[in-house]
Amino acid sequence: DVTSAESVVSMASAFPLMSEHRVVSVKNFEKYFSGRGSKKTEEKSPFAKYFQSPQPSTLLILRSTASELNGLSGAMGNSKQSEKGQKKLASLKFPYNVLLEKAACLEFPKVYERDVPSWIARRLKEKGREISPEAAEFLTAKVGTSLRELNNEIEKILIFLQNKKKITDEDISAVVGDSRVYNVFELQKAIGSRDLPKALDIMFHMIAAEKQEILIISMLTRYFIVLWKLSEAAQQTKNHYELSRTVGISSFFIPEYLGALQRFSLNQLNNAFFALRDADLKIKSSNLPADVILQQCFISIVSP
Template sequence: MPKDGLTIDDLRSALAQRKFAPAYLFHGEEGFLAEEATDLIIRTALSAEQQGFNLDVLYGSDADARDIISHASSFPMVAERRVVVVREVDKLVNKELLSSYLEQPSASTCLILHSTKPDFRKKPYATAKRTATVIRFEPIRDNQITGWINARVKQQGRQIDLEAAKILAAYAGTSLREIQNELDKLYSFAGEKTTISSDDIRAVVGVSRDFNIFELQNAIGAKNLSRSTEILSRMLDGGESPVFIIVMLTRFFTTLWKLSDFRRRGTTDLAGAVGVNPHFIKDYVAALGNFPASELEHSFEVLATADEQLKSTSLDPFQIMQNMILYLMKQRELALT
């Protein structure tokens, strides 16, 4: 039965009951989750021994639709079904030929098509939408990363505390593949421990307890120039990327800007509105009290100038960053001189 708009959780539930679809279309830009879904189907459908005779992986860039149909139409050998995976189906020159197979796919085959940006007005995507199980994999947004990490760690049989998840999200970014790589390192480091702590993150990722991006954000939010300068210096001495610092501070000021707007509108759930964990919203509210709207707006200019100088001049990066902190801290005083 064709199904559209399903999630990977729906897929897990179906596979747990050994309910397979004869054809799947996985699309979207989050390739890591699409690969995981594919691996889950393969592992559930075929044992390691069966995969040698019943698993075909092809690439649209060098495959032919007729060959794909031939593989998918073949009967499994000493197994209930076979699995045919087609990566980069968008690059398949004669992909429209797959439509005839998708109209009546083999019940003993799982055909899995991977597409980044399918055009559902055209074949074979229009056909797949009617006859296959379609799952969209889109990148996780910045404000969803911490929650995704929590759910991921729980799914893998462990727990992670809130600060640890926040630190990992900041340093691994939005790449789910990179996050999972770091989690694998953490599990190895933690051994039999069931809860991942912020100390574990710091040990594995190399983040200092007192001199990290979150402490820098708090010091800037409090307009504490000496503390901000000290943290910045320690971070740069420890090898932290100046560009990373600017990216994170830009996120910080973007959140303050959104917070200012939602407060003006009288929004009550500020944490939910700006995508910040409720545990940390008080820090942002306190920082907002030190930055009126004019300074918030100018902060983006300061950050953009520092970023441009780092990328296009031979100026000392440490001096560029020091000046950036000074201008963020002392906007009012500098404007009067």
Template structure:
């Protein structure tokens, strides 16, 4: 079942006996788990009817014993198993999941990796429980997700702002939502979230950030590229090298797609690259700035820079030296 459908049902008061929330994206798992924890019972019912267990510290017998108890002066019991992927006897819950207590809501929060649904246990859970496949979003899906998330809260964001949040925070939805919560505090009634507001609240330099680096690369503004790189060196906490390299992988991937589909319409290119149509013109410019050979070199150099940033093959390299070498290699082809 999709995350949106699960949340819609929960907000309508529809609860199921067993939920398996599994996958690499913790935000959706935490969101569903948190909603059930805070809303399935009223505050006065939780002391006697809600149990929070942890996979490393519990076993199937403890989970089943709690799930089989009758609610005390409440409509239901709630049993939540956090970090269920660490529960050694997880598969032993199969018989309970196949015939669960109708008066209990059991939540298995299986984070960081998906459960193998091809196994006997996986097949059984798939038939008997509500399943949330919590997958990481691709980079090009994040701006649209931000816009959808904000619309659900009756807020609007302009394309530059959602792109800036994505470029700065990557795929970490929990971090993105935390920053959005900060922005909301500073938002006036009816005000749209703009790039300027994001920069002011999140603490992103207006002139020196990954978004501006991409724009400088698109027209090969070498002096500005170097100014931004030096700024990153002086502000490593705000601009960690790993994040910058990851961003550049995404950037050159979009440039390569644009170059291969240069005759496509803006709408088609937006769909292929996963960017807002507003930014398509920037990638068209970049596709003309870089030759095919330079783009290939960029990927090779980025792979090397990624290794060097992790201390592989060039232990004494500094972030500034790695970025300077990267730019030099792209330019020199």
């Protein structure tokens, strides 16, 4: 169901309650103007009067997929194409011609499959990192073309690499693994859920596919360090962005870590550090198979 234009204008015109601002977000704004734009359309539209004198305390967000807007922000943002942008602006009909003269415009163009590796490279460049073309292609092949999923994997890669600037396909393989099911991040999620069968299954697959015992110990140690920091920080604030800055992980992962924290007492966190330290020493100094050592370690961490 589409909220009527009159209702949208009424909500946007209202004063906020118990706050300084009111946010009104409208999806599929183009559906209010399904016909050809004309002076008659403008005169009849409830939006016309509101656009002339909008409510200062309202943040009105209008989301549109109208095809005539495609490429507009790129054309207007490029000085070499400013003339093209002005021509495009002049060709627009109501309501877009009025809006683009008075409001800010942000365009989120579709990223096609062929452009995904370039998107990955730009995303990492924004974070001060560089990725090889081969690694970007490899990440796309492993994760797929969902930008949400890719962004999640990029956040994991940044956690894993910490201060490393150049990202290679070996780094991608270490983090994402040969499978999106059997990798170190799924492993730590299973440990955080105290799901021993799943944790062992992932670990056995990782060890069988490639010797990753040192990576497993390193990342699980870092995981429990973050949980320890979070146990203290969460007593000071519930704001996920503040917690993110304090413990050094993306705010996207804070709910997952808070969930894990509810399953581990401080004594159990402390026990996890001892178990991981002992496993590290045994892997480096004994002849026991790594999977046997890690199995004992996981049992010690997850058992009540």
